[in-house]
Amino acid sequence: xxxxxxxxxxKKLQEQWDQAVAKYERDFSSKTNSGIPVKPxxxxxxxxxxxxxxxxxQPGFYPYMRSNYPLHYQFQPWINQPVHGYGLPEHxxxxxxxxxxAGMEGYFGGxxxxxxxxxxxxxxxxxxxxxxxxxxxxxxxxxxxDEDFARMLEGxxxxxxxxxxxNGDTLPMFATYIAYAENNGxxxxxxxxxxxxxxxxxxxxxxxxxxxxxxxxxxxENIHFCINSIPRWNHTNVQGHAISETGADAIHQMGFCxxxxxxxxxxxxxxxxxxxxxxxxxxxxxxxxxxxFEYICMFRAWRKLWAQIAQERYGCTKPAAMHLRxxxxxxxxxxxxxxxxxxxxxxxxxxxxxxLSGTTAMQIPAYDEPIGIPTEESAVLTLRTQQILLHETGIxxxxxxxxxxxxxxxxxxxxxxxxxxxxxxxxxAGGFVKAHKDxxxxxxxxxxxxxxxxxxDSGKRIVVGWNKYATEDDRPVQAxxxxxxxARIAAERIKDYKARRDQAKTDAxxxxxxxxxxxxxxxxxxxxxxxCIEAAKAKATAGEISKALRKVMRWxxxxxxxxxx
Amino acid sequence: MxxxxxxxxxxxxxxxxxxxxxxxxxxxRCKDAGFEVVYASYSQPDEIVKMAIQEDVDVIGxxxxxxxxxxxxxxxxxxxxxxxxxxxxxxMGGVIPDEDHxxxxxxxxxxxxxAGSDVNGFIELVKxxxxx
Numbered sequence: 088x089x090x091x092x093x094x095x096x097x098k099k100l101q102e103q104w105d106q107a108v109a110k111y112e113r114d115f116s117s118k119t120n121s122g123i124p125v126k127p128x129x130x131x132x133x134x135x136x137x138x139x140x141x142x143x144x145q146p147g148f149y150p151y152m153r154s155n156y157p158l159h160y161q162f163q164p165w166i167n168q169p170v171h172g173y174g175l176p177e178h179x180x181x182x183x184x185x186x187x188x189a190g191m192e193g194y195f196g197g198x199x200x201x202x203x204x205x206x207x208x209x210x211x212x213x214x215x216x217x218x219x220x221x222x223x224x225x226x227x228x229x230x231x232x233d234e235d236f237a238r239m240l241e242g243x244x245x246x247x248x249x250x251x252x253x254n255g256d257t258l259p260m261f262a263t264y265i266a267y268a269e270n271n272g273x274x275x276x277x278x279x280x281x282x283x284x285x286x287x288x289x290x291x292x293x294x295x296x297x298x299x300x301x302x303x304x305x306x307x308e309n310i311h312f313c314i315n316s317i318p319r320w321n322h323t324n325v326q327g328h329a330i331s332e333t334g335a336d337a338i339h340q341m342g343f344c345x346x347x348x349x350x351x352x353x354x355x356x357x358x359x360x361x362x363x364x365x366x367x368x369x370x371x372x373x374x375x376x377x378x379x380f381e382y383i384c385m386f387r388a389w390r391k392l393w394a395q396i397a398q399e400r401y402g403c404t405k406p407a408a409m410h411l412r413x414x415x416x417x418x419x420x421x422x423x424x425x426x427x428x429x430x431x432x433x434x435x436x437x438x439x440x441x442x443l444s445g446t447t448a449m450q451i452p453a454y455d456e457p458i459g460i461p462t463e464e465s466a467v468l469t470l471r472t473q474q475i476l477l478h479e480t481g482i483x484x485x486x487x488x489x490x491x492x493x494x495x496x497x498x499x500x501x502x503x504x505x506x507x508x509x510x511x512x513x514x515x516a517g518g519f520v521k522a523h524k525d526x527x528x529x530x531x532x533x534x535x536x537x538x539x540x541x542x543x544d545s546g547k548r549i550v551v552g553w554n555k556y557a558t559e560d561d562r563p564v565q566a567x568x569x570x571x572x573x574a575r576i577a578a579e580r581i582k583d584y585k586a587r588r589d590q591a592k593t594d595a596x597x598x599x600x601x602x603x604x605x606x607x608x609x610x611x612x613x614x615x616x617x618x619c620i621e622a623a624k625a626k627a628t629a630g631e632i633s634k635a636l637r638k639v640m641r642w643x644x645x646x647x648x649x650x651x652x
Numbered sequence: 653m654x655x656x657x658x659x660x661x662x663x664x665x666x667x668x669x670x671x672x673x674x675x676x677x678x679x680x681r682c683k684d685a686g687f688e689v690v691y692a693s694y695s696q697p698d699e700i701v702k703m704a705i706q707e708d709v710d711v712i713g714x715x716x717x718x719x720x721x722x723x724x725x726x727x728x729x730x731x732x733x734x735x736x737x738x739x740x741x742x743x744m745g746g747v748i749p750d751e752d753h754x755x756x757x758x759x760x761x762x763x764x765x766x767a768g769s770d771v772n773g774f775i776e777l778v779k780x781x782x783x784x
Contacts, residue, residue, distance in 0.1 A: 206668040206718070218695060221720030222668060333673060420673065424767040457767040458749055536673055537680050540771070553768055566749035568719070650679075650691040 088139050089131045097131045104128065120378035121336035123501055129493035137496055146445075146486045149398070152391035152499070153487035154445045155410040160483035165441075166448035167191045167473050168414060170253065172203035172228035173460055174569040175576060176239035179228040182463065183239075189467045190474060197279075199249040201450060202239075203227040209255040211633025214577035224573035226460055227253070230260075231577075231629045232584050236267035245273050250280035255296065257282050258309055259632035262619030265317075270624070275316045281370065284309050284323040284351075298641035299524050304607055305615070305640060307354045312616035314364045321412065322368040323351060328416040331374035334535030337385040338502060342509025343528060344371055345392055349510070350519035352401055358612050362401035363408045370412035375441040377421050377433070381502075384495060386413070386444035387487070388502035414448040415441035420539075422457055426552030427564050430454035435472050442476055443489055449473055459566035581628060588626035596625035597635045604639035654708075659782040660688045662709040664700050666724070667693040671717040674745055677771065678713060685775045697724045701731035704740055710782040713774075716746040721756065729760050741781055743774065 089097070108115065108127070115127045137143065144150065147157030156162070169191065171182045183200055193199040205227040207219035213231055214223045223229050230239055240250065245268050254260040261282045268278055284306045285296075297305055306323065313322035327335075327344045335343060348369060355365040371389070375382045390411040397409040417437035422430040431454045438451050451469040453461035461469070477483060489495045516522040523529075542548035549555045600622050603614035615636075622632050654660050661682050663675055675691070682689045690707045694700050704712055714721075714728065721744065732740060744756060745765040753764050762781075765774050 206670070209670075210668050212668065218668070221723035222666070222718060225718035225720065457747065459747060533676060533680070536677060540677055544771070563750060566751070 088137055089135055093131055094135055101130055101132060119337075119381040119498075120376070121338040121381060121505070123338075123381070123498070123505070125494075125498075129497050131493060133493055133497040134500070137500055142500070143490060143496065149406075149409065150391040150394040151406075151410060152387050152394075153490055155390070155406075155447070159445055159486045160442075160477075161486070163194060164192070164477050164483065165415075165446055165473075166193045166199045166249075167470055168193075168199045168201045168251070168448040168450045169466060169469055170201045170203050170416075170450050170452075171461075171466060172205075172253070173226070173567075174224040174228065174573045176228055176230045176235045178224070178569065178573070179230070180239050180241075182466065185463050185467065186470060189470050191470055193249055197247045197249060199251060199280075199448065200243075201251045201253065202230075203253040204255075204260065205229050208260065208629065209253075211256045211259055211630050211636075213581050213628050213630030214574065215581045216630060220574075223577050224569050229573060229577040231263070231581055232626075233263055233267040233270060233623060234584060235580075236264055237271075240267070245271075246277040246279070248279075250278075252280065252282050254283060255285050256305075256633055256636070257284050258305060258616060258619050258636065259623075259629040261309070262616065262632060263623040263629045265620050266623035269620075276318060278317055279319040281321040281324060282309060282313075283326070285326060296642070299520055301608075301640040303350065303354045303520065304610070305636070306351060307358050307360075308607055308612055308615045310351075310355055310365050310368065311358060311360060311612040313368055314360060315613070316616075320368065321370050322365075323370065324414070325351070325369065325371045328372045328374040328419075330532070331376060331418065332420050334532035334537075334539070336535060337376065337378065337381050338505040339509065339531055339535065340374060341385050341389045341392075341502065341506050342513075344373075345389070345396065345506060346510055346513045346519045346522075348393065349396065349400070352396075356401065358610075362397070362403050363405045366397050366401065366403055366408035367405070367410075370414060372414045372416050373441075373446070374418050375415050375437045375444070375446075376418035377437075379436065379440050380495060380498060382437075382440050383444045383489060384498040384502045386441075386446070387495075387499045388506055390445075392503060392506045413446045414450065415444075415446040416450045417441060417452065419452045419456060421550075422452060422454065423550055423553050424457035424561075425550075425557060426561055427454050427457060428562065429552050430457070431468065431472070434469070435476070438472055438476055439480075439482070442482055445487055455564050455567070458564050459568070462565075462567040465567075584626065584628065592625045593622070593627050593631075596622040597627050597631060600627075600632060600635035601638050604636055608639060654688050658686055658688050659711060659778050660707060660709040661690070661711045661713060661778065662700070662704055662707055663689060663691045663713045663715070664694050664703070665715045666720065667695060669715070669717050669720065671746075672715070674765075674767070675713070675715040678745065678765075678774065681771050681775060682778075685779070687778065697727035698731050700728055701735055701737065704732070704737060705735060709740060711741045711743065711778055713743050713745060716744070716748065718747070719749075719752070721748070721752075725756065725759055725761070741778075743777070745769070 117125055146154035172179045191198055205224050206222040212219045214229055252260055310322045313320045325344045325347045327340045330343050331340045393411040394409040397403040403409050417434050434451045451472050453465035453469050455465045513519050513522045516527050599618045603618035606614045619632050663679050665675055679689050679691045741762045743763045744761050748766045
């Protein structure tokens with residue numbers, strides 16, 4: 088990247104610098120949060136082997152390290168994608184309207200409603216099930232039928248706005264949404280939005296979900312359905328944020344996500360799907376955390392590695408199939424309860440890092456989330472954080488503005504190496520599915536969690552307001568509480584919904600789901616999603632469709648699993 | 653108390669209450685402190701009582717990400733009382749607003765360790781209250 092003259096000069100200057108710092112008689116090198124050793128200064132010498140055209144390149148050109156697009160924020164800012172959802176569907180609608188009024192924007196005049204379900208909805212449990220007691224509408228919306236979708240989405244143009252369904256077992260709620268949309272005159276090719284397809288990423292969090300191989304089949308079924316029926320739908324969200332929240336540092340977040348993406352893509356390819364089609368619907372939800380430069384470099388390396396994987400492993404030819412679709416969800420575990428207003432500042436730095444990384448969508452947690460779910464005020468404040476960044480700081484003028492920094496390019500290159508190393512380690516452990524089943528990945532995460540807290544407790548890692556500059560009288564923050572009547576109303580509604588339907592028709596459609604799952608078990612795709620939609624149209628609830636899936640697809644581990652230490 | 657004199661701690665969380673980073677940390681620290689730990693998920697609060705009997709525990713640590721304790725805790729405390737297990741120390745953790753602490757303590761919760769709590773405080777509490 089540099090000529091001989093520059094490198095000779097750099098060597099001389101480095102020697103002078105070495106002499107200048109020798110007098111301190113101390114080692115000033117440090118480590119990033121992922122443990123990569125870092126010197127106090129970087130020069131052309133550190134990146135002399137990096138080749139500009141092939142290793143760095145231009146925004147919008149393979150390997151897309153600098154940006155997916157030739158023009159980025161100058162042409163199209165990132166999508167504001169705040170997660171919202173609580174109480175009954177009409178309560179969530181109020182929050183959707185508040186965010187809309189506050190200026191939430193998506194692409195080209197549309198908006199992205201990033202809707203989160205409550206725990207029961209996340210796992211396919213209806214509110215009239217005793218299993219749901221205590222959890223209805225508390226940390227997300229209780230929305231379980233096409234009628235609930237109507238209460239939440241009525242009046243919204245589903246062909247212009249992205250509807251994002253943050254929901255664990257994915258297919259039943261997605262089917263319910265499609266039933267609602269089709270009942271209201273939309274055709275499938277008009278619909279746009281995202282499903283999580285977390286039937287497999289729930290492997291990371293020690294959740295209770297589909298057993299590994301069946302999970303991959305269900306995820307692949309969703310993808311099969313989307314690329315054949317809903318071309319504009321983003322079917323899969325590889326949840327780096329959860330991996331980060333459960334203990335991964337930056338390099339493991341990236342490495343585990345890439346390995347997850349490979350496992351999904353392998354499954355799609357084995358199902359006979361075209362990589363140029365299925366790769367365009369895979370997105371990555373990326374946590375941007377405290378080590379400012381490390382996360383930026385991770386992001387740049389991640390875009391490049393994914394493009395290389397798409398081209399080299401899967402033979403993708405379309406640029407869109409090589410693009411790393413990114414939704415930033417800035418770090419939550421690094422926000423703390425002590426002096427909670429400090430979290431606003433932390434998140435603003437995380438968001439700045441994400442914008443400098445060239446993210447394409449952003450969600451920022453609210454400062455009061457260590458106390459409860461966000462109030463309207465704190466939710467709008469997360470949007471304001473994005474808007475100030477976008478409109479007041481000038482960072483959008485230039486794409487990938489940190490490129491060419493000796494440190495940033497050196498660290499990006501290191502992140503690439505670390506990413507490749509993790510992919511290889513997982514392959515050596517027998518591949519992603521086996522590594523997951525053997526607990527190899529979870530072990531890394533557990534260790535990461537324990538280490539982080541050990542470092543906080545020992546003071547090695549400083550958290551302002553918690554282990555340093557702590558005060559006795561933290562300003563108390565009032566916790567947001569959804570309406571206490573939510574659980575009763577949600578349960579009554581679903582009972583009433585079931586009482587009004589043609590039960591024989593519902594039962595037959597639910598049986599159709601079971602039959603379709605038996606085909607899926609044998610590796611026959613293309614039956615389960617259509618059967619789920621038919622069931623939703625026959626007024627089966629999302630919870631009932633989930634139960635039908637579970638008659639065939641293995642659910643695991645058992646909820647009453649007991650671990651002894 | 654186990655036969656070898658180690659405190660026995662049951663750590664539980666409802667199976668759909670998936671934010672378990674804190675409770676896993678407690679499990680790890682309990683292990684480091686030499687306690688015997690049973691980490692389990694439950695579906696209905698009565699199951700916690702059954703596990704407490706079966707595992708002969710001294711302490712139950714229960715964690716909530718949402719205010720599901722409003723429904724679950726009374727059922728747990730009632731079950732313990734009915735089975736004459738009032739001697740088991742119940743502690744709570746998770747995302748628990750300060751204004752709820754008094755109400756929970758009135759129901760018999762010995763201590764509450766929410767976000768950012770001192771984990772060693774919990775370890776010391778167990779050591780001092782579970783007598784040999």
